[in-house]
Amino acid sequence: MAARRGTVVMAVVILVLTQLMFVVDTSIVNVALPDIGRELGFSSAGLSWVITAYALTFGGLILLSGKVGSVIGPRRALLLGVTVFVIASVIGGLAGSAGFLVGARALQGVGAALAAPSVMVLLMGVTTPGPQRSRAMAMFVLAVGAGAAVGLLAGGVLTQTLGWRWVMFVNAPIGVLVLLGTWRNLPEMGRRRTALDVGGAAASIVAMVALVFAFTSAADRGWTSSVVLGAFALAVVSLVVLVACERRHPHPVMPLAFFSSMRSAGPLLSMLVVPAGQVGFLFFTTLLTQQVLGFTPIQTGLALVPFTLGLIATNQLTPRLLPRLGERVIGIPGLSGLVLGIAWMALVAADAGPDTSIVTVLLPSILLGAGAGATFAPVTAVIMHQAPSEHIGAAAGLNQGLQQxxxxxxxxxxxSVLAATGGLEHGLGTTLLxxxxxxLAGLILFGIWARRIPAPDTPHA
Known part of the structure; x- marks a missing residue:
């Protein structure tokens, strides 16, 4: 059901703004991390939970939330998700302790996971095929590409002028605008009954949280600590439960068929490890620029903007080249750019001092961004083309979930590597390496096992 002609433009604007809000939130917090750590008393290892808590709930629940949207309706799912996201943002801005903020970030991830799958469903529903939908999709892609830059700049400005709490509070007025716009301009789509794999989604989240907790705690407690060993044991048990759930459920959130061979599993595993490099780069470069080089939050945001500009440039070019050159020809150089860009930044960190120029940070950022822009489209295309036709929806959700x-x-x-190699003062170079x-692991997984897509006329994801 398409929206009336007079409301289409406003509906598309609201949906693009929603996507922009979620993308910005993944980067806006990065620049504020040093200030957050100082005020709330985070350890170097504990500070990573400000990023990780959001990623875990977002990535874990998005495997299930797409089906939730189809049951209750995508418009209702969007309204519910954005409401949770706004409430969590306000709670995070008011946080008086480290645990309170981490909990708010996890709740933000829940809201984003509920709403995000419905954005694309509604965008397709309110537009008609042809130029109208093409323009809407172009705006959507631009929001995804530009969101990181907007977040980094906004995070620097807000942190330096109003304080770090405003990187959380800023979501409230934007979210309220989205809610009002959704209520007035977006129609509800059809609903359908489907069996929800709640057990599989719950087991996957418990496994991931247990693994992350184990690795993070090991930095402070040691690898032989009973707490760390217990967390690893819980992760193993949860993974066993996950496999059992997926074998029995008619609509699993993580179909085991995807992992039946390395040819099909290789690109998926690549999508699991590659974002770790990108997230790690942004996290540790923020600590490097502010706590080692003495940059202000605004200077840090500006120093990382070239990363996003490089990403946008290659991300716009990649879809045009994929049908001609193929996924491997584009994806392998892209992954190589990621590896070289991060390794270059590791050399910068190893020799960092008071006289280090901002230019030394800009150059590897550009290379890394260009590599990222040439990586995700080819890897996603291979994942989607290799997925069995009955699991296309699950493949799309799994692809996005694995990134988070x-x-x-x-x-x-x-x-844990940073703690083991000397902390911020001595271990940043080694940690970035x-x-x-x-x-590099993603390059090996994708380069060896990604199947060349032979059909040039097939649209790429």
Whole structure:
């Protein structure tokens, strides 16, 4: 059911603004991390939970929330998700302790997971095929690409002028505008009954949280601590339960068919490890620029903007080249750019001092962004084309979920590396070098096992 002609433009604007709000939230907090850590008393390892808590609930629940939207209706799912997101943002801005903020960030992830799958469903529903839908999709892609830059700049400005709490509070007026616009301009789509794999989604979240908690706690408690060993044991049990649930459920959130061979699993595992490199880069570069090089939050935001500009440039070019050159020809250089960009930043961190120029941060940021822009479209295309036709929807949700989960899990591992190699003062260079190992693993997984897509006329995801 399409919206009336007079409301289409407003409906598209509201949906694009919603997507922009979620994308901005993944980066706006990064620049504020040093200030958050100082005021709320986070340890270096604990600070990573500000990023990880959001990623885990977002990535874990998005496997289930797409089906929830089809049961209650995508418009209702969007309204419910954005409401939760706004409430959690206000709670986070008022947080007086580290645990309170981490809980608010986790709740933000719940809201984003509920709403995000419905954005694309509603965008397709309110537009008609042809130029109208093409223009709407172009705006959507621009929001995804530009969101990181907007977040980094906004995070720097808000942190330096109004304080870090405003990187959370800013979501409230935007979210209220989205809610009002959705209520007035978006129609409800059809609903359908489907069996929800609640057990599989719950088991996957428990497994991921337990793994992240184990890696993060190991930095403070040691690898032989009973708490750490218990968390690893819980993760193993949860993974066993997950496999059992997915074998029995008619509509699993994580179909085991995706992992039946390395040819099909390789690109999925690549999508799990590659975001860990990107998230780690942004997290540790923020600490490097502010706590080692003495940059202000605004200077840090500006220093990381070239990363997003490089990403946008190659992200716009990649869809035009994919049908001609194929996924491997584009994806392998993209992944190589990620590896080299992070390794370059590791060299900068190893020699960082008071006289280090901002230019030394800008150059690897550009290379990394260009690599990222040439990576995600080819890997996603292979994942979607290799997915069985009955599991296309699950593949789309799993693809997005793995990106969030991979970032959270990777950051947990890397904070343990930072603690083991001397902390911020001595271990940043080594930790960033370890960060490069994640996209390197993705390069191997994708390069060896990704199947070349032979049909040039098939649209790419």
């Amino acid at each position: 989960l991979g970032g959270g899990m990777g950051l947990a591992v890397l904070t 370890a960060t490069a190992a994640f996209p």
